[in-house]
Amino acid sequence: MDDETRALLDALVADARESTEDIARQTGLPADEVDARLDDLEAAGVLRGYTAVVDWDRAEADRVAAIVEVNVELDRETAYEEIARRIAESPTVDSLRLVSGDYDFALDVSADTMQAVSRFVAEEVAPLPAVTRTVTHYVMETYKERGVVFDDRDEDDRLSVTP
Amino acid sequence: MSEGDESGDPTDGGTDLTADGDVDGSGGAAADEGDRFTPADRVDAVPPSGIRAFFEVAESREDVISLGVGEPDFTAPWPARSAAIESLERGRTSYTANRGKPKLRREIARHVRRYDLEYDPDEEVLVTTGASEAVDLAFRALVDPGDVVALPTPTYVSYEPGVTFAGGEPLAVPTYHEDDWSLTPEALLAAGADEADVLVLCYPNNPTGATMSRAELSAVADFCREYDLVVVSDEIYAALTYGDEHVSIATLPGMRERTVVVNGFSKAYAMTGLRLGYALAPPTASAAMTKVHQYAMLSAPTTAQHAAVAALRRCEDDVREMRREYDRRRRYLTTRLRELGLAVAEPRGAFYAFPRVAEVAPDGDDEAFAETLLEETGVAAVPGGAFGDGGAGHLRLSYATGMDELKEATRRLETFLAER
Numbered sequence: 229m230d231d232e233t234r235a236l237l238d239a240l241v242a243d244a245r246e247s248t249e250d251i252a253r254q255t256g257l258p259a260d261e262v263d264a265r266l267d268d269l270e271a272a273g274v275l276r277g278y279t280a281v282v283d284w285d286r287a288e289a290d291r292v293a294a295i296v297e298v299n300v301e302l303d304r305e306t307a308y309e310e311i312a313r314r315i316a317e318s319p320t321v322d323s324l325r326l327v328s329g330d331y332d333f334a335l336d337v338s339a340d341t342m343q344a345v346s347r348f349v350a351e352e353v354a355p356l357p358a359v360t361r362t363v364t365h366y367v368m369e370t371y372k373e374r375g376v377v378f379d380d381r382d383e384d385d386r387l388s389v390t391p
Numbered sequence: 392m393s394e395g396d397e398s399g400d401p402t403d404g405g406t407d408l409t410a411d412g413d414v415d416g417s418g419g420a421a422a423d424e425g426d427r428f429t430p431a432d433r434v435d436a437v438p439p440s441g442i443r444a445f446f447e448v449a450e451s452r453e454d455v456i457s458l459g460v461g462e463p464d465f466t467a468p469w470p471a472r473s474a475a476i477e478s479l480e481r482g483r484t485s486y487t488a489n490r491g492k493p494k495l496r497r498e499i500a501r502h503v504r505r506y507d508l509e510y511d512p513d514e515e516v517l518v519t520t521g522a523s524e525a526v527d528l529a530f531r532a533l534v535d536p537g538d539v540v541a542l543p544t545p546t547y548v549s550y551e552p553g554v555t556f557a558g559g560e561p562l563a564v565p566t567y568h569e570d571d572w573s574l575t576p577e578a579l580l581a582a583g584a585d586e587a588d589v590l591v592l593c594y595p596n597n598p599t600g601a602t603m604s605r606a607e608l609s610a611v612a613d614f615c616r617e618y619d620l621v622v623v624s625d626e627i628y629a630a631l632t633y634g635d636e637h638v639s640i641a642t643l644p645g646m647r648e649r650t651v652v653v654n655g656f657s658k659a660y661a662m663t664g665l666r667l668g669y670a671l672a673p674p675t676a677s678a679a680m681t682k683v684h685q686y687a688m689l690s691a692p693t694t695a696q697h698a699a700v701a702a703l704r705r706c707e708d709d710v711r712e713m714r715r716e717y718d719r720r721r722r723y724l725t726t727r728l729r730e731l732g733l734a735v736a737e738p739r740g741a742f743y744a745f746p747r748v749a750e751v752a753p754d755g756d757d758e759a760f761a762e763t764l765l766e767e768t769g770v771a772a773v774p775g776g777a778f779g780d781g782g783a784g785h786l787r788l789s790y791a792t793g794m795d796e797l798k799e800a801t802r803r804l805e806t807f808l809a810e811r
Binding site: 234235238239242243250252253254255256384386387388389390391 | 440442445446449450455457459460461462464547548549597715716718719720722723726727771773794798
């Protein structure tokens with residue numbers, strides 16, 4: 229990956245709403261080249277989406293999040309991919325990863341109520357034939373998400389003008 | 392010290408702004424207040440810095456977006472902070488060796504090999520209280536009264552006062568926007584630097600963001616050898632170059648033996664407040680600087696030295712991340728400035744852009760321009776003339792500030808220019 233593309237991705241990760249013109253200024257690419265590269269990156273599946281980081285507590289919206297650990301036992305007919313595809317179908321699942329360690333899949337899930345999260349785990353995950361165990365951790369507080377720290381930033385106490 | 396120095400001046404002691412010399416800017420105020428002190432002539436001879444006025448106005452406003460800050464907006468990487476904390480928890484609060492902790496000197500010697508610099512940690516590396524102290528030590532250890540010290544301008548504001556305090560005679564050598572602020576042998580000769588004893592280099596440069604290529608430095612090195620100048624090379628921004636790799640003049644033929652290389656942790660590792668720098672020099676110069684250091688400072692802060700060891704061993708990824716972010720902002724800022732019709736030489740190092748405002752400023756006066764800009768828009772920038780006559784007609788804009796602030800500041804600048 230060249231420096232310009234990397235800078236383009238850095239700009240979008242920092243701010244997915246970044247305008248084409250501002251990305252062009254940050255990368256040194258012409259604006260039409262930025263658009264072309266964005267199209268290519270989307271087509272290649274590098275850019276998978278553009279989302280917002282929301283502090284739901286501050287939005288005073290009902291939102292319950294949980295991390296669910298899932299253990300599975302594979303047999304000749306069932307691979308990780310098939311189980312993952314089945315679980316990923318649910319809109320309750322924000323992210324789904326195969327991980328190393330004590331369990332197999334790590335899920336980030338969210339819903340409007342705790343009952344909805346519980347129902348998802350109890351009715352959509354646990355009954356899958358390959359699943360041997362689930363552990364649900366409800367999120368009590370979010371301090372940082374996707375690189376964004378959820379607090380009031382410290383004031384910049386540098387002097388306004390220095391040598 | 393006059394009583395005025397103790398009256399809660401926010402710049403007192405804690406910042407390089409004390410390079411302003413006359414801290415309250417009032418010259419004879421002390422005498423009016425009735426104390427018996429008269430500043431030494433060499434101190435009195437140093438005028439207040441042009442930055443001073445800006446500091447006061449900018450600090451008095453609530454809505455200021457400052458592009459006037461010459462320090463990173465990042466926090467020192469956690470491993471460095473953690474090492475500092477641990478050193479305190481373990482009670483490491485005594486002096487270290489005058490030259491600095493041996494472990495740190497070895498790490499520094501290892502670290503600078505990336506710039507092809509080879510120095511003996513026992514005899515040629517000196518750990519100082521910030522790079523500023525290293526520069527000051529070089530002047531005090533190497534400059535005799537009346538020695539001429541050539542200072543390419545625009546450049547960092549502390550060199551000229553430092554030379555004066557050491558009893559030397561500063562000699563300004565202008566560099567030019569049209570040359571991308573590069574120093575040439577012709578400029579040195581034209582300014583009379585062939586008669587000078589010392590040349591001070593600062594590349595990558597504060598305030599212009601200029602760096603010097605190997606070829607450009609070679610020409611300057613030829614000049615120094617021909618006219619027998621020693622060099623104090625402040626390379627505090629060496630890790631922050633965009634594109635070209637940093638070249639130290641000390642690596643060029645015949646230059647190691649006549650060069651003091653200054654570097655530190657403030658810029659690359661965002662450790663400005665920890666006040667830690669170092670000087671690399673052949674044994675004679677290093678011993679002379681160490682002698683001054685051991686009487687004046689004894690040793691650099693111990694806590695900061697522990698942090699610095701961790702910074703060199705464990706923070707390279709952090710430096711890379713910060714540099715990448717600066718680069719992104721650098722491109723944004725320079726592109727925006729050009730869109731606004733301001734000429735700006737491509738900054739290839741440090742975190743400053745140095746656009747020319749002579750054509751849009753009243754009477755070409757950068758100071759008046761910066762004042763009006765601050766008053767009308769709340770955008771603080773440093774007038775280029777503060778960095779020596781060579782900087783007149785320009786502004787120093789720092790991009791050590793967040794992208795949102797850069798966008799807003801350039802938007803305000805755009806409106807401001809449209810109304811001229």
